[in-house]
Amino acid sequence: xxxxxxxxxxxxxxxxxxxxxxxxxxxxxxxxxxxxxxxxxxxxxxxxxxxxxxxxxxxxxxxxxxxxxxxxxxxxxxxxxxxxxxxxxxxxxxxxxxxxxxxxxxxxxxxxxxxxxxxxx
Amino acid sequence: xxxxxxxxxxxxxxxxxxxxxxxxxxxxxxxxxxxxxxxxxxxxxxxxxxxxxxxxxxxxxxxxxxxxxxxxxxxxxxxxxxxxxxxxxxxxxxxxxxxxxxxxxxxxxxxxxxxxxxxxxxxxxxxxxxxxxxxxxxxxxxxxxxxxxxxxxxxxxxxxxxxxxxxxxxxxxxxxxxxxxxxxxxxxxxxxxxxxxxxxxxxxxxxxxxxxxxxxxxxxxxxxxxxxxxxxxxxxxxxxxxxxxxxxxxxxxxxxxxxxxxxxxx
Numbered sequence: 001x002x003x004x005x006x007x008x009x010x011x012x013x014x015x016x017x018x019x020x021x022x023x024x025x026x027x028x029x030x031x032x033x034x035x036x037x038x039x040x041x042x043x044x045x046x047x048x049x050x051x052x053x054x055x056x057x058x059x060x061x062x063x064x065x066x067x068x069x070x071x072x073x074x075x076x077x078x079x080x081x082x083x084x085x086x087x088x089x090x091x092x093x094x095x096x097x098x099x100x101x102x103x104x105x106x107x108x109x110x111x112x113x114x115x116x117x118x119x120x121x
Numbered sequence: 122x123x124x125x126x127x128x129x130x131x132x133x134x135x136x137x138x139x140x141x142x143x144x145x146x147x148x149x150x151x152x153x154x155x156x157x158x159x160x161x162x163x164x165x166x167x168x169x170x171x172x173x174x175x176x177x178x179x180x181x182x183x184x185x186x187x188x189x190x191x192x193x194x195x196x197x198x199x200x201x202x203x204x205x206x207x208x209x210x211x212x213x214x215x216x217x218x219x220x221x222x223x224x225x226x227x228x229x230x231x232x233x234x235x236x237x238x239x240x241x242x243x244x245x246x247x248x249x250x251x252x253x254x255x256x257x258x259x260x261x262x263x264x265x266x267x268x269x270x271x272x273x274x275x276x277x278x279x280x281x282x283x284x285x286x287x288x289x290x291x292x293x294x295x296x297x298x299x300x301x302x303x304x305x306x307x308x309x310x311x312x313x314x315x316x317x318x319x320x321x322x323x324x325x326x327x328x329x330x331x332x333x334x335x336x337x338x339x340x341x342x343x344x345x346x347x348x349x350x351x352x353x354x355x356x357x358x359x360x361x362x363x364x365x366x367x368x369x370x371x372x373x374x375x376x377x378x379x380x381x382x383x384x385x386x387x
């Protein structure tokens with residue numbers, strides 16, 4: 001599964017939510033192709049040494065939110081997008097995650113913005 | 122649902138896991154046997170043989186060694202309980218191997234909890250009621266805040282101190298369930314202890330002192346094994362709920378819905 005999935009217990013975010021975020025980030029960035037199969041619940045649970053219910057909950061919520069589709073007997077795949085990605089929504093999600101990550105290291109949103117301005121390409 | 126009903130349901134859920142994987146009950150027994158072995162081994166070396174009272178230091182060394190043994194087997198049991206809750210097959214050998222690989226963390230956790238326990242025991246020797254009350258309050262707060270330290274150490278591969286910190290952080294999210302477990306365990310132990318006292322009286326009366334005492338001793342070991350295992354299973358389930366945000370299979374059912382508070386989205 002081409003998804004960066006390192007569980008960070010220090011984030012204070014439940015593990016199922018971290019899986020959810022990793023999959024949506026991989027889908028948004030293109031790291032997870034539209035025809036690539038996601039690992040089964042048991043495969044991913046075993047790889048991460050976590051409870052299968054945790055992966056099941058992440059997949060259930062990903063499916064409910066329209067990010068993935070489970071095909072009986074074939075596996076779980078990214079959902080076909082019928083409408084274009086809402087760029088504002090995507091930027092907002094990336095911004096929120098970045099601000100949370102920066103705050104964990106004691107960096108404020110203001111410092112982050114100043115840094116982006118400084119290093120702008 | 123009353124607290125008593127909740128305790129019964131949680132015990133039943135833990136019991137289902139234990140019945141499916143009875144090998145888990147070996148860990149508390151091995152812990153007890155090893156602790157007795159360590160005490161027998163260190164006793165003659167550290168204790169004077171001429172009838173003098175043993176020094177504080179000797180007692181401390183024996184108590185510290187027994188505490189480390191207890192933490193070691195609790196780590197092994199928790200490792201295998203988490204596996205059982207994942208639907209995998211636990212084994213005594215795998216649990217001991219896993220605990221063997223975490224010796225530095227076990228030593229640091231054991232050193233901190235053992236030292237704190239020793240200080241509390243010393244404070245508890247005071248005859249002043251206010252000191253005794255303070256000791257009881259601090260002891261209860263400490264046992265609740267450190268309740269998930271071993272599952273944290275096992276699952277998140279942390280050292281002793283960081284496991285304790287993380288445990289107190291998780292406790293803030295699951296204080297209701299943790300307190301219920303602590304209270305539940307004490308109620309269950311008291312009830313089974315009462316049954317054991319009645320059983321002991323009946324057995325000694327019926328079978329005489331020799332066989333009766335032997336059977337009572339076997340019943341005490343069985344009680345220690347069952348309660349220790351049930352508690353470790355529930356503690357592991359509580360950790361999964363607090364850290365991963367889900368209720369593990371055997372604890373997920375309509376009769377248990379009211380126990381888990383719906384804050385997995387925190």
